[in-house]
Amino acid sequence: MFFRSPPWESVAFWALDLETGGLDVRRDPILAVGMVPVREGVVRLGEAYQSLVRPPGAASIGEKSIRAHQLLWGEVREAPPAAEVLSQVDARLRQGALLVHQAGIDVAFLRRAYAAAGLAWPRPPVVDTVELILKAARKARFLNPENPELPSLNLAVARREAGLPEYQAHDALTDAVATAELFLVLRRKIAARTLRDLR
Amino acid sequence: MAAIDPVAYLRATPPFDALPEEVFTSAARSLEIAFFPAGNRLVRKGGEPLRHLYVIRKGAVRLERDGQTLQLLEEGETFGYTSLISHEASMDVVVEDDLLAYRLPQAQFELLLAQARFAGHFAGELAERLKSSLEQSQVATFRADLSVEVQQLVRRPPVRVPEATTVGEAARVMREQHISSVLVDSEPVGIVTDRDFRNRVLAEGLGPDTPVTRVFTRGLKTVAAEAPIYEAWTMLIDSGVHHLPVVKGKEIVGVVTANDLLKATAQGPVAVLRRVEKLAGRDQLPGYGARVTEMTSALLAGGLDATVIAGFVARLNDALVHRILRWAEEQLGAPPCRYAWIVSGSEGRMEQTLLTDQDNALIYEDAGKGSEAWFRALAERANDDLEAAGFPRCPGGYMAREWHGPIGEWTERFRGWVADHGPQPLMRAAIFVDYRKVSGTLDLASFEAAIQRAGKDRLFLASLAKAALDARPPASLLLRLKGESSEVNLKAHGITPIVHLARCYGLEVGTDRRNTLERLDAAVRAGLMGPDARELVGGAFRFLLGLRLRLQLRAVADGRPVSNLVPLAELSALERSRLKDSFRAIKDWQEKASYHYRTDLF
Numbered sequence: 148m149f150f151r152s153p154p155w156e157s158v159a160f161w162a163l164d165l166e167t168g169g170l171d172v173r174r175d176p177i178l179a180v181g182m183v184p185v186r187e188g189v190v191r192l193g194e195a196y197q198s199l200v201r202p203p204g205a206a207s208i209g210e211k212s213i214r215a216h217q218l219l220w221g222e223v224r225e226a227p228p229a230a231e232v233l234s235q236v237d238a239r240l241r242q243g244a245l246l247v248h249q250a251g252i253d254v255a256f257l258r259r260a261y262a263a264a265g266l267a268w269p270r271p272p273v274v275d276t277v278e279l280i281l282k283a284a285r286k287a288r289f290l291n292p293e294n295p296e297l298p299s300l301n302l303a304v305a306r307r308e309a310g311l312p313e314y315q316a317h318d319a320l321t322d323a324v325a326t327a328e329l330f331l332v333l334r335r336k337i338a339a340r341t342l343r344d345l346r
Numbered sequence: 347m348a349a350i351d352p353v354a355y356l357r358a359t360p361p362f363d364a365l366p367e368e369v370f371t372s373a374a375r376s377l378e379i380a381f382f383p384a385g386n387r388l389v390r391k392g393g394e395p396l397r398h399l400y401v402i403r404k405g406a407v408r409l410e411r412d413g414q415t416l417q418l419l420e421e422g423e424t425f426g427y428t429s430l431i432s433h434e435a436s437m438d439v440v441v442e443d444d445l446l447a448y449r450l451p452q453a454q455f456e457l458l459l460a461q462a463r464f465a466g467h468f469a470g471e472l473a474e475r476l477k478s479s480l481e482q483s484q485v486a487t488f489r490a491d492l493s494v495e496v497q498q499l500v501r502r503p504p505v506r507v508p509e510a511t512t513v514g515e516a517a518r519v520m521r522e523q524h525i526s527s528v529l530v531d532s533e534p535v536g537i538v539t540d541r542d543f544r545n546r547v548l549a550e551g552l553g554p555d556t557p558v559t560r561v562f563t564r565g566l567k568t569v570a571a572e573a574p575i576y577e578a579w580t581m582l583i584d585s586g587v588h589h590l591p592v593v594k595g596k597e598i599v600g601v602v603t604a605n606d607l608l609k610a611t612a613q614g615p616v617a618v619l620r621r622v623e624k625l626a627g628r629d630q631l632p633g634y635g636a637r638v639t640e641m642t643s644a645l646l647a648g649g650l651d652a653t654v655i656a657g658f659v660a661r662l663n664d665a666l667v668h669r670i671l672r673w674a675e676e677q678l679g680a681p682p683c684r685y686a687w688i689v690s691g692s693e694g695r696m697e698q699t700l701l702t703d704q705d706n707a708l709i710y711e712d713a714g715k716g717s718e719a720w721f722r723a724l725a726e727r728a729n730d731d732l733e734a735a736g737f738p739r740c741p742g743g744y745m746a747r748e749w750h751g752p753i754g755e756w757t758e759r760f761r762g763w764v765a766d767h768g769p770q771p772l773m774r775a776a777i778f779v780d781y782r783k784v785s786g787t788l789d790l791a792s793f794e795a796a797i798q799r800a801g802k803d804r805l806f807l808a809s810l811a812k813a814a815l816d817a818r819p820p821a822s823l824l825l826r827l828k829g830e831s832s833e834v835n836l837k838a839h840g841i842t843p844i845v846h847l848a849r850c851y852g853l854e855v856g857t858d859r860r861n862t863l864e865r866l867d868a869a870v871r872a873g874l875m876g877p878d879a880r881e882l883v884g885g886a887f888r889f890l891l892g893l894r895l896r897l898q899l900r901a902v903a904d905g906r907p908v909s910n911l912v913p914l915a916e917l918s919a920l921e922r923s924r925l926k927d928s929f930r931a932i933k934d935w936q937e938k939a940s941y942h943y944r945t946d947l948f
Contacts, residue, residue: 193374311404311446312446314351316351321351324350335383
């Protein structure tokens with residue numbers, strides 16, 4: 148059966164970034180969530196959502212990640228628990244698509260947290276800006292086979308190459324905004340018209 | 347949590363920086379981020395107007411009308427407000443470079459218009475924008491004249507209370523009159539100030555019924571009404587009081603406060619002038635330049651216009667020249683005849699802000715023809731002393747040690763340059779047209795007459811105008827202040843075109859003023875220039891002079907060489923936008939002038 152994919156402007160893309168206690172999906176907790184929607188092709192800062200997440204009592208935050216995020220134990224201790232934050236996240240993901248940079252990591256963390264909280268993963272369409280970078284590079288190579296340059300997948304570098312401003316902060320919300328902006332540039336680059344073109 | 351980057355960026359961008367915190371925060375909640383690729387036409391003249399106010403974060407847009415580019419807007423600049431205010435699209439907006447913009451919906455913009463400073467930003471046209479940038483940095487009460495008398499600071503007759511008054515009654519009088527001191531009618535007269543109430547009443551545990559005579563001061567330090575301000579200033583510093591009664595004869599005509607003096611004198615020039623007057627010998631000359639730089643810096647920081655500061659610098663340099671020439675005369679003996687020390691170029695126009703190369707010359711009576719050696723010696727000493735004080739030698743050699751001679755020869759030489767029209771003679775004529783007599787007793791009327799005659803020579807004027815129009819803001823800078831041209835030469839591209847053209851107009855209308863702004867005024871009075879153009883060009887000139895001075899002072903502070911080049915990256919978005927406005931004002935004026943002088947016929 149053939150479903151027509153909706154035009155991209157009609158989809159709400161919720162850009163999301165997580166800060167976690169480490170890179171181990173099985174062990175490390177989510178410490179912060181930042182989300183911002185792209186509606187009708189525009190980033191709506193006013194609808195941005197961000198929250199710290201109180202990790203389960205036993206979990207400890209890895210030293211490295213504390214330094215990377217400048218999050219302190221004291222800050223997250225007062226934060227709402229994961230289940231509460233996830234219900235906020237869930238309400239947003241059900242509006243449309245999930246937009247992340249490096250979907251592999253963040254989606255895995257989210258799904259694990261959902262499961263731990265006894266929630267059902269809403270299975271939103273996932274758009275990954277890393278995939279879009281690769282798509283754009285393939286398109287560029289197709290147009291110009293002489294150009295063997297490998298694209299950079301790092302968010303900050305990819306943004307620089309896309310001509311986007313450099314953001315100093317790297318909290319979850321700033322990175323979500325950064326991802327949303329990069330998405331707008333890449334969407335145009337690959338001339339995607341529908342949600343399917345973006346996946 | 348700290349504001350995320352886009353919000354912080356918007357906060358720092360005019361006019362959002364002028365909004366009260368709560369108003370801004372509430373508006374920022376409606377902020378959107380949009381991306382448009384190059385070539386995208388955001389709005390078409392006569393079509394649907396824009397529904398948002400846009401602030402460019404990355405990229406550029408072109409404003410067009412009927413295919414003509416009106417303006418190129420870049421990072422930090424706003425657009426969309428003409429649509430929002432007029433509800434119609436009066437021009438095309440085309441994305442020039444991939445555009446990342448922050449934008450606010452119409453409803454939010456309209457709410458913000460209730461804020462006067464925010465609305466004011468959008469209200470005006472070019473001239474208004476230039477003007478408001480200047481007004482913010484103006485100290486309206488400032489007087490550029492160092493010889494102002496103290497009595498001019500007296501705003502009202504003194505308030506007096508009888509000798510039998512209590513402290514409480516005196517305090518009430520002061521409150522009603524909004525003053526910080528009252529005179530007490532005792533013999534001799536006394537004064538009581540708000541400081542006395544603190545130090546001698548409250549701190550001593552006294553009550554409001556205390557007789558005022560118990561806490562007042564008699565045997566007042568006074569200053570004569572005719573005394574120059576700097577004398578009052580010195581008295582305040584030396585005596586440590588804050589209120590100074592001003593006397594005319596035996597009558598107290600008012601009280602000036604330390605605050606009044608601070609506002610009126612900007613102690614800087616006064617202090618430097620006193621030092622110049624007290625210079626004991628040439629070994630004290632080094633350091634003069636540094637002191638002038640410090641003063642300039644303080645005055646600029648105090649919000650004074652660069653053109654006004656330049657007036658101070660000129661007066662101080664003049665006082666220094668007087669001093670230096672007196673020393674030379676003491677050593678060389680009495681002058682063989684009358685002479686005049688003149689300065690030319692920016693010093694002649696009183697537009698020098700930091701010390702630059704010497705531009706001076708010496709003119710003496712024709713009767714002194716046999717005494718060339720004496721004048722040469724005078725010039726050499728003076729040039730050396732000026733160099734010691736911090737004025738570098740002129741690389742082009744326009745210094746009195748080369749340029750001295752009897753007035754008859756001078757005048758002839760000048761006439762020769764005017765008649766020649768070659769590039770070198772033209773440049774020399776232009777330099778000396780800007781002359782100003784600084785010291786000496788020789789009357790220069792015949793030289794001045796030669797300049798006035800030159801102003802009637804159409805061909806000379808046209809050649810001068812053509813040279814003036816050759817110095818123009820580069821076309822690329824009129825639209826773009828980025829890309830290949832990462833630096834702008836403020837002098838070559840901005841200040842020089844204005845100065846040169848103002849000189850043409852000044853000559854043509856026959857004014858004896860040499861200052862660029864005064865020449866413009868003379869051109870307006872003579873009907874050669876419209877008041878609107880005067881406003882624009884004058885505003886551009888003051889802006890450019892101020893911007894250059896600020897950047898040069900920063901270079902001095904960092905120990906870097908002073909230059910006229912500005913890396914655009916060092917300018918704020920507002921300054922870049924003003925710079926473009928200034929260049930546009932110059933270009934428009936040049937177009938009118940090229941028609942006026944028919945330079946197209948060359």
